Amino acid sequence: xxxxxxxxxxxxxxxxxxxxxxxxxxxxxxxxxxxxxxxxxxxxxxxxxxxxxxxxxxxxxxxxxxxxxxxxxxxxxxxxxxxxxxxxxxxxxxxxxxxxxxxxxxxxxxxxxxxxxxxxxxxxxxxxxxxxxxxxxxxxxxxxxxxxxxxxxxxxxxxxxxxxxxxxxxxxxxxxxxxxxxxxxxxxxxxxxxxxxxxxxxxxxxxxxxxxxxxxxxxxxxxxxxxxxxxxxxxxxxxxxxxxxxxxxxxxxxxxxxxxxxxxxxxxxxxxxxxxxxxxxxxxxxxxxxxxxxxxxxxxxxxxxxxxxxxxxxxxxxxxxxxxxxxxxxxxxxxxxxxxxxxxxxxx
Ligand SMILES: Cc1ncc(COP(=O)(O)O)c(C=O)c1O
Numbered sequence: 135x136x137x138x139x140x141x142x143x144x145x146x147x148x149x150x151x152x153x154x155x156x157x158x159x160x161x162x163x164x165x166x167x168x169x170x171x172x173x174x175x176x177x178x179x180x181x182x183x184x185x186x187x188x189x190x191x192x193x194x195x196x197x198x199x200x201x202x203x204x205x206x207x208x209x210x211x212x213x214x215x216x217x218x219x220x221x222x223x224x225x226x227x228x229x230x231x232x233x234x235x236x237x238x239x240x241x242x243x244x245x246x247x248x249x250x251x252x253x254x255x256x257x258x259x260x261x262x263x264x265x266x267x268x269x270x271x272x273x274x275x276x277x278x279x280x281x282x283x284x285x286x287x288x289x290x291x292x293x294x295x296x297x298x299x300x301x302x303x304x305x306x307x308x309x310x311x312x313x314x315x316x317x318x319x320x321x322x323x324x325x326x327x328x329x330x331x332x333x334x335x336x337x338x339x340x341x342x343x344x345x346x347x348x349x350x351x352x353x354x355x356x357x358x359x360x361x362x363x364x365x366x367x368x369x370x371x372x373x374x375x376x377x378x379x380x381x382x383x384x385x386x387x388x389x390x391x392x393x394x395x396x397x398x399x400x401x402x403x404x405x406x407x408x409x410x411x412x413x414x415x416x417x418x419x420x421x422x423x424x425x426x427x428x429x430x431x432x433x434x435x436x437x438x439x440x441x442x443x444x445x446x447x448x449x450x451x452x453x454x455x456x457x458x459x460x461x462x463x464x465x466x467x468x469x470x471x472x473x474x475x476x477x478x479x480x481x482x
Contacts, residue, residue: 136289137375141186142193144217145173151301151450156417161438164448166307167420168298171427171455176216176243179209179455180321183290184282185217191286192223197276199224199268203261205401206231206253207425207462209455210281210318212240215249224273225249228264230257239461281318283367285374291324292331299334302450309335310448313437315430316340316360316391319367321454326389327371330382336450340391341430344400356393364389395433401425401459403468407432411460412472423456424465430454 149172154165173182192200200223202214211227218225227244233253237245244251254260268275279287302308316322322340329336346363347355365386372380397404407428414420414431422428434451437443459465 136187136293137285139187139286139289140190141289142190142221144175144186144189144220145182148297148301149173151298151305153305154418154420154451157414160417161435162445163434163438163443164307164310164446165434165438166302166305166310166448166450167418168301168312168450168452170294171453171457173455175220176212176247177455177457179213179457180291180452181210181213181282181455182217183294184287184320185213185278185290187286187289188214188276188278188282189217189221192276193221195274195276197223197274199226199273199275200278201226201228201265201268201275202278202282203228203230203257203280205229206234206251207240207401207459208281209240209426209458210278211249211251212243212247212458214278214282215244215247218249219247224268226264226268227251228257228261229253230255230260234463236463238463238466239458242461243458279318281320283318283320283323285371288320288324288327288371289375291321292328295325295328295334295336296332298325298450299329299332299336302334302336307448307450309337310450311337311339311443312450312452313339313341313430313434314452315426315454316342317344317426319360319364321452322391323364323367323371325452326384327382330384338390339433340389341395341433342391342393343396343426343429345393345396345398350396350400351398353393353396356396357391360391360393361386361389364391392433395429395436397429401462403464404429405468408468408472410435420453421457421460422453423459424462425459426456427453
Protein backbone atom coordinates (compact mmCIF):
# COMPACT_ATOMS: atom_id res chain seq x y z
CA UNK A 135 0.00 0.00 0.00
CA UNK A 136 1.48 3.34 -1.05
CA UNK A 137 -0.28 6.59 -0.11
CA UNK A 138 -3.59 4.68 0.22
CA UNK A 139 -3.29 2.85 -3.11
CA UNK A 140 -2.55 -0.76 -3.85
CA UNK A 141 -1.33 -2.31 -7.08
CA UNK A 142 -1.59 -5.55 -8.99
CA UNK A 143 1.83 -7.15 -9.56
CA UNK A 144 2.32 -7.27 -13.30
CA UNK A 145 6.08 -6.94 -13.64
CA UNK A 146 9.21 -8.85 -12.77
CA UNK A 147 10.82 -6.46 -10.33
CA UNK A 148 13.40 -5.26 -9.59
CA UNK A 149 14.58 -4.41 -13.09
CA UNK A 150 18.37 -4.74 -13.40
CA UNK A 151 20.82 -1.94 -12.72
CA UNK A 152 23.77 -2.57 -15.03
CA UNK A 153 27.21 -1.04 -15.26
CA UNK A 154 28.00 0.05 -18.83
CA UNK A 155 31.74 -0.63 -18.94
CA UNK A 156 32.47 0.30 -22.55
CA UNK A 157 30.83 3.72 -22.61
CA UNK A 158 32.16 4.45 -19.11
CA UNK A 159 35.73 3.82 -20.29
CA UNK A 160 35.10 5.87 -23.39
CA UNK A 161 33.56 8.90 -21.67
CA UNK A 162 35.45 8.91 -18.35
CA UNK A 163 32.23 8.88 -16.33
CA UNK A 164 30.90 5.80 -14.54
CA UNK A 165 27.68 5.05 -16.43
CA UNK A 166 24.99 2.66 -15.21
CA UNK A 167 21.67 1.76 -16.84
CA UNK A 168 18.42 1.10 -14.98
CA UNK A 169 16.70 -1.36 -17.32
CA UNK A 170 13.09 -0.23 -17.10
CA UNK A 171 12.85 -1.25 -20.73
CA UNK A 172 12.78 -4.82 -19.39
CA UNK A 173 9.57 -4.48 -17.43
CA UNK A 174 7.88 -7.38 -19.17
CA UNK A 175 4.73 -7.13 -21.26
CA UNK A 176 4.63 -6.21 -24.96
CA UNK A 177 8.26 -4.98 -25.30
CA UNK A 178 8.22 -3.24 -21.90
CA UNK A 179 8.82 0.33 -20.77
CA UNK A 180 8.20 2.74 -17.92
CA UNK A 181 4.41 2.95 -18.31
CA UNK A 182 3.91 -0.54 -16.93
CA UNK A 183 4.94 0.57 -13.44
CA UNK A 184 2.17 3.18 -13.56
CA UNK A 185 -0.30 0.67 -14.96
CA UNK A 186 0.12 -1.68 -12.00
CA UNK A 187 -1.62 0.99 -9.91
CA UNK A 188 -4.18 1.95 -12.57
CA UNK A 189 -5.18 -1.68 -13.08
CA UNK A 190 -5.90 -2.17 -9.38
CA UNK A 191 -7.92 1.04 -9.23
CA UNK A 192 -9.84 0.10 -12.39
CA UNK A 193 -10.69 -3.40 -11.16
CA UNK A 194 -11.70 -2.08 -7.72
CA UNK A 195 -14.05 0.34 -9.47
CA UNK A 196 -15.64 -2.47 -11.51
CA UNK A 197 -14.29 -1.31 -14.87
CA UNK A 198 -14.73 -3.52 -17.91
CA UNK A 199 -12.56 -1.39 -20.15
CA UNK A 200 -9.47 0.86 -20.12
CA UNK A 201 -9.46 3.89 -22.44
CA UNK A 202 -6.54 6.25 -22.85
CA UNK A 203 -5.25 8.97 -25.15
CA UNK A 204 -1.95 10.08 -26.65
CA UNK A 205 -0.04 10.53 -29.88
CA UNK A 206 -0.63 7.96 -32.62
CA UNK A 207 2.62 6.30 -31.58
CA UNK A 208 1.94 6.38 -27.84
CA UNK A 209 4.02 3.81 -25.94
CA UNK A 210 1.69 4.35 -23.02
CA UNK A 211 -1.32 3.38 -25.18
CA UNK A 212 0.40 0.20 -26.34
CA UNK A 213 1.19 -0.81 -22.76
CA UNK A 214 -2.33 0.04 -21.58
CA UNK A 215 -3.56 -2.30 -24.33
CA UNK A 216 -1.09 -4.95 -23.15
CA UNK A 217 -2.27 -4.80 -19.53
CA UNK A 218 -5.92 -4.86 -20.63
CA UNK A 219 -5.31 -7.91 -22.83
CA UNK A 220 -3.55 -9.80 -20.05
CA UNK A 221 -6.19 -9.00 -17.42
CA UNK A 222 -9.29 -9.58 -19.56
CA UNK A 223 -10.39 -5.96 -20.00
CA UNK A 224 -11.31 -4.24 -23.24
CA UNK A 225 -9.18 -1.28 -24.32
CA UNK A 226 -9.22 1.63 -26.74
CA UNK A 227 -6.77 4.42 -27.58
CA UNK A 228 -7.89 7.88 -28.74
CA UNK A 229 -5.52 10.13 -30.64
CA UNK A 230 -5.84 13.57 -32.18
CA UNK A 231 -3.00 12.77 -34.61
CA UNK A 232 -3.71 12.03 -38.23
CA UNK A 233 -3.56 8.45 -39.43
CA UNK A 234 0.08 8.16 -40.55
CA UNK A 235 -0.73 6.19 -43.69
CA UNK A 236 0.63 2.88 -42.42
CA UNK A 237 0.15 0.54 -39.50
CA UNK A 238 3.66 0.46 -38.10
CA UNK A 239 5.49 0.52 -34.76
CA UNK A 240 3.13 0.96 -31.79
CA UNK A 241 0.06 1.00 -34.04
CA UNK A 242 0.96 -2.45 -35.29
CA UNK A 243 1.31 -3.71 -31.72
CA UNK A 244 -1.95 -2.04 -30.65
CA UNK A 245 -3.76 -3.99 -33.36
CA UNK A 246 -1.98 -7.22 -32.44
CA UNK A 247 -3.08 -6.71 -28.86
CA UNK A 248 -6.68 -6.34 -30.07
CA UNK A 249 -6.94 -2.67 -29.18
CA UNK A 250 -8.79 -0.26 -31.52
CA UNK A 251 -7.25 3.17 -32.12
CA UNK A 252 -9.64 6.08 -32.74
CA UNK A 253 -8.22 8.91 -34.84
CA UNK A 254 -10.33 11.95 -33.94
CA UNK A 255 -9.57 15.34 -35.40
CA UNK A 256 -10.85 17.21 -32.35
CA UNK A 257 -9.85 15.55 -29.06
CA UNK A 258 -12.55 17.04 -26.88
CA UNK A 259 -15.56 16.11 -29.02
CA UNK A 260 -13.98 13.00 -30.44
CA UNK A 261 -13.16 11.66 -27.00
CA UNK A 262 -16.70 12.22 -25.77
CA UNK A 263 -18.16 10.50 -28.84
CA UNK A 264 -15.95 7.45 -28.29
CA UNK A 265 -16.78 7.34 -24.57
CA UNK A 266 -20.52 7.67 -25.33
CA UNK A 267 -20.31 4.80 -27.79
CA UNK A 268 -18.74 2.48 -25.22
CA UNK A 269 -21.18 3.58 -22.51
CA UNK A 270 -24.08 2.77 -24.87
CA UNK A 271 -22.55 -0.68 -25.40
CA UNK A 272 -22.68 -1.23 -21.64
CA UNK A 273 -18.96 -0.87 -20.91
CA UNK A 274 -17.76 0.62 -17.64
CA UNK A 275 -14.81 2.69 -18.78
CA UNK A 276 -11.78 3.54 -16.62
CA UNK A 277 -10.02 6.50 -18.21
CA UNK A 278 -6.23 6.47 -17.90
CA UNK A 279 -4.82 9.98 -18.44
CA UNK A 280 -2.30 10.76 -21.18
CA UNK A 281 1.04 9.15 -20.37
CA UNK A 282 -0.44 7.69 -17.20
CA UNK A 283 0.62 10.87 -15.45
CA UNK A 284 -1.62 11.66 -12.53
CA UNK A 285 -1.16 11.04 -8.82
CA UNK A 286 -1.97 7.33 -9.20
CA UNK A 287 0.41 6.61 -12.11
CA UNK A 288 3.18 8.49 -10.32
CA UNK A 289 3.09 5.91 -7.51
CA UNK A 290 4.83 3.42 -9.79
CA UNK A 291 7.88 5.69 -9.84
CA UNK A 292 7.71 6.59 -6.16
CA UNK A 293 8.14 2.86 -5.70
CA UNK A 294 10.88 2.61 -8.36
CA UNK A 295 12.94 5.26 -6.56
CA UNK A 296 13.23 3.07 -3.46
CA UNK A 297 14.12 0.08 -5.62
CA UNK A 298 16.84 2.03 -7.40
CA UNK A 299 18.19 3.61 -4.21
CA UNK A 300 18.68 0.14 -2.71
CA UNK A 301 20.44 -1.12 -5.84
CA UNK A 302 22.67 1.96 -6.04
CA UNK A 303 23.73 1.57 -2.41
CA UNK A 304 24.46 -2.11 -2.96
CA UNK A 305 26.56 -1.26 -6.02
CA UNK A 306 28.51 1.43 -4.17
CA UNK A 307 27.09 4.45 -6.01
CA UNK A 308 24.71 5.95 -3.40
CA UNK A 309 25.04 9.52 -4.69
CA UNK A 310 24.91 8.91 -8.46
CA UNK A 311 23.05 11.35 -10.70
CA UNK A 312 19.98 9.76 -12.34
CA UNK A 313 19.13 10.99 -15.85
CA UNK A 314 15.48 10.39 -16.68
CA UNK A 315 13.27 11.47 -19.59
CA UNK A 316 10.50 13.99 -18.93
CA UNK A 317 7.42 13.70 -21.16
CA UNK A 318 4.08 13.82 -19.36
CA UNK A 319 6.13 14.20 -16.10
CA UNK A 320 4.87 11.27 -13.98
CA UNK A 321 8.10 9.31 -14.14
CA UNK A 322 10.28 12.27 -13.14
CA UNK A 323 7.99 13.56 -10.41
CA UNK A 324 7.42 10.08 -8.99
CA UNK A 325 11.19 9.53 -8.85
CA UNK A 326 11.74 12.91 -7.18
CA UNK A 327 9.18 12.26 -4.44
CA UNK A 328 10.23 8.63 -4.02
CA UNK A 329 13.88 9.62 -3.51
CA UNK A 330 12.81 12.07 -0.80
CA UNK A 331 10.62 9.39 0.82
CA UNK A 332 13.50 6.95 1.18
CA UNK A 333 16.04 9.59 2.29
CA UNK A 334 18.17 8.87 -0.76
CA UNK A 335 21.31 10.79 -1.63
CA UNK A 336 20.87 10.00 -5.34
CA UNK A 337 20.51 13.14 -7.49
CA UNK A 338 17.92 13.47 -10.27
CA UNK A 339 18.14 15.28 -13.61
CA UNK A 340 15.11 15.38 -15.90
CA UNK A 341 15.69 15.54 -19.65
CA UNK A 342 12.68 17.13 -21.28
CA UNK A 343 11.67 15.84 -24.72
CA UNK A 344 8.13 17.23 -24.89
CA UNK A 345 8.04 21.03 -25.32
CA UNK A 346 5.69 22.81 -22.91
CA UNK A 347 6.02 26.35 -24.32
CA UNK A 348 4.14 27.65 -27.34
CA UNK A 349 7.42 28.32 -29.15
CA UNK A 350 8.73 24.76 -29.02
CA UNK A 351 12.18 25.87 -30.15
CA UNK A 352 12.71 28.26 -27.21
CA UNK A 353 14.59 26.16 -24.64
CA UNK A 354 14.33 28.80 -21.87
CA UNK A 355 10.57 29.23 -22.37
CA UNK A 356 10.20 25.44 -22.35
CA UNK A 357 12.07 25.24 -19.07
CA UNK A 358 9.89 27.87 -17.45
CA UNK A 359 6.65 26.33 -18.76
CA UNK A 360 7.67 22.83 -17.71
CA UNK A 361 8.62 23.93 -14.20
CA UNK A 362 5.25 25.59 -13.82
CA UNK A 363 3.44 22.44 -15.07
CA UNK A 364 5.51 20.31 -12.69
CA UNK A 365 4.63 22.59 -9.81
CA UNK A 366 0.89 22.24 -10.59
CA UNK A 367 1.26 18.47 -10.80
CA UNK A 368 3.14 18.41 -7.48
CA UNK A 369 0.45 20.48 -5.75
CA UNK A 370 -2.28 18.17 -7.05
CA UNK A 371 -0.32 15.09 -5.91
CA UNK A 372 0.12 16.66 -2.48
CA UNK A 373 -3.64 17.20 -2.21
CA UNK A 374 -4.68 13.83 -3.53
CA UNK A 375 -2.06 11.57 -1.95
CA UNK A 376 -1.26 13.39 1.28
CA UNK A 377 -4.48 15.27 2.03
CA UNK A 378 -2.74 18.60 1.30
CA UNK A 379 0.08 18.06 3.82
CA UNK A 380 3.45 18.98 2.35
CA UNK A 381 5.10 15.68 3.18
CA UNK A 382 7.88 16.16 0.62
CA UNK A 383 8.67 19.84 1.10
CA UNK A 384 9.50 20.35 -2.59
CA UNK A 385 9.96 23.86 -4.05
CA UNK A 386 10.20 24.75 -7.77
CA UNK A 387 13.98 25.11 -7.25
CA UNK A 388 14.17 21.36 -6.66
CA UNK A 389 13.23 20.65 -10.28
CA UNK A 390 16.55 20.04 -12.07
CA UNK A 391 15.70 19.87 -15.76
CA UNK A 392 17.49 20.24 -19.10
CA UNK A 393 15.49 21.38 -22.13
CA UNK A 394 18.33 21.67 -24.66
CA UNK A 395 17.82 18.12 -25.91
CA UNK A 396 14.30 18.71 -27.23
CA UNK A 397 15.83 19.71 -30.59
CA UNK A 398 12.84 21.91 -31.38
CA UNK A 399 9.96 19.45 -31.34
CA UNK A 400 8.50 16.30 -29.85
CA UNK A 401 9.32 13.03 -31.62
CA UNK A 402 11.22 14.66 -34.48
CA UNK A 403 13.92 12.89 -36.46
CA UNK A 404 17.31 14.27 -35.31
CA UNK A 405 20.59 13.05 -36.76
CA UNK A 406 22.58 13.66 -33.52
CA UNK A 407 20.07 11.55 -31.60
CA UNK A 408 20.40 8.73 -34.11
CA UNK A 409 24.20 8.95 -33.74
CA UNK A 410 23.72 8.50 -29.98
CA UNK A 411 21.49 5.49 -30.65
CA UNK A 412 24.16 3.91 -32.87
CA UNK A 413 26.84 4.69 -30.27
CA UNK A 414 25.01 2.90 -27.43
CA UNK A 415 24.01 -0.03 -29.66
CA UNK A 416 27.57 -0.52 -30.89
CA UNK A 417 29.25 -0.14 -27.49
CA UNK A 418 26.74 -1.88 -25.19
CA UNK A 419 24.17 -3.65 -27.43
CA UNK A 420 21.41 -1.57 -25.82
CA UNK A 421 18.77 -0.21 -28.19
CA UNK A 422 17.27 3.18 -27.39
CA UNK A 423 14.55 5.09 -29.22
CA UNK A 424 14.56 8.35 -31.19
CA UNK A 425 11.75 10.10 -29.27
CA UNK A 426 12.61 9.62 -25.58
CA UNK A 427 15.63 7.62 -24.47
CA UNK A 428 17.82 8.67 -27.42
CA UNK A 429 17.53 12.30 -26.36
CA UNK A 430 18.15 11.42 -22.72
CA UNK A 431 21.25 9.37 -23.44
CA UNK A 432 22.45 12.21 -25.67
CA UNK A 433 22.28 14.38 -22.54
CA UNK A 434 24.40 11.85 -20.62
CA UNK A 435 27.03 11.85 -23.37
CA UNK A 436 27.05 15.64 -23.80
CA UNK A 437 27.24 16.28 -20.05
CA UNK A 438 30.05 13.75 -19.66
CA UNK A 439 31.99 15.39 -22.49
CA UNK A 440 31.42 18.94 -21.23
CA UNK A 441 32.41 18.09 -17.64
CA UNK A 442 28.96 18.95 -16.30
CA UNK A 443 29.09 15.37 -15.07
CA UNK A 444 32.48 15.41 -13.32
CA UNK A 445 35.08 12.86 -14.50
CA UNK A 446 34.81 9.65 -12.49
CA UNK A 447 31.38 10.51 -11.09
CA UNK A 448 28.53 8.00 -11.33
CA UNK A 449 25.46 8.53 -13.50
CA UNK A 450 22.42 6.28 -13.89
CA UNK A 451 20.69 6.43 -17.25
CA UNK A 452 17.04 5.35 -16.86
CA UNK A 453 16.14 3.27 -19.89
CA UNK A 454 12.38 3.77 -20.02
CA UNK A 455 11.72 1.68 -23.14
CA UNK A 456 10.13 2.94 -26.36
CA UNK A 457 11.71 0.36 -28.68
CA UNK A 458 8.79 0.28 -31.19
CA UNK A 459 9.52 3.96 -31.96
CA UNK A 460 12.40 2.98 -34.26
CA UNK A 461 9.83 1.50 -36.66
CA UNK A 462 7.80 4.73 -36.94
CA UNK A 463 7.91 5.79 -40.59
CA UNK A 464 9.68 9.16 -40.26
CA UNK A 465 12.40 7.63 -38.07
CA UNK A 466 12.66 4.36 -39.97
CA UNK A 467 13.22 6.17 -43.30
CA UNK A 468 16.20 8.09 -41.87
CA UNK A 469 17.61 5.02 -40.13
CA UNK A 470 17.34 2.98 -43.33
CA UNK A 471 19.17 5.67 -45.34
CA UNK A 472 22.03 5.72 -42.86
CA UNK A 473 22.21 1.95 -42.42
CA UNK A 474 22.05 1.02 -46.11
CA UNK A 475 25.89 0.84 -46.33
CA UNK A 476 25.69 -2.15 -43.95
CA UNK A 477 23.75 -4.11 -46.56
CA UNK A 478 26.00 -5.96 -49.00
CA UNK A 479 23.70 -7.26 -51.66
CA UNK A 480 25.41 -9.48 -54.20
CA UNK A 481 28.90 -8.03 -53.53
CA UNK A 482 31.50 -9.39 -51.12
C1 LIG B 1 9.76 5.35 -23.70
C2 LIG B 1 9.34 6.47 -22.83
N1 LIG B 1 10.24 7.04 -22.01
C3 LIG B 1 9.92 8.09 -21.22
C4 LIG B 1 8.65 8.62 -21.22
C5 LIG B 1 8.37 9.79 -20.34
O1 LIG B 1 7.65 9.43 -19.21
P1 LIG B 1 6.60 10.44 -18.59
O2 LIG B 1 5.52 10.61 -19.61
O3 LIG B 1 6.15 9.80 -17.35
O4 LIG B 1 7.31 11.74 -18.37
C6 LIG B 1 7.67 8.05 -22.06
C7 LIG B 1 6.32 8.64 -22.13
O5 LIG B 1 5.55 8.37 -22.99
C8 LIG B 1 8.02 6.95 -22.87
O6 LIG B 1 7.13 6.38 -23.69
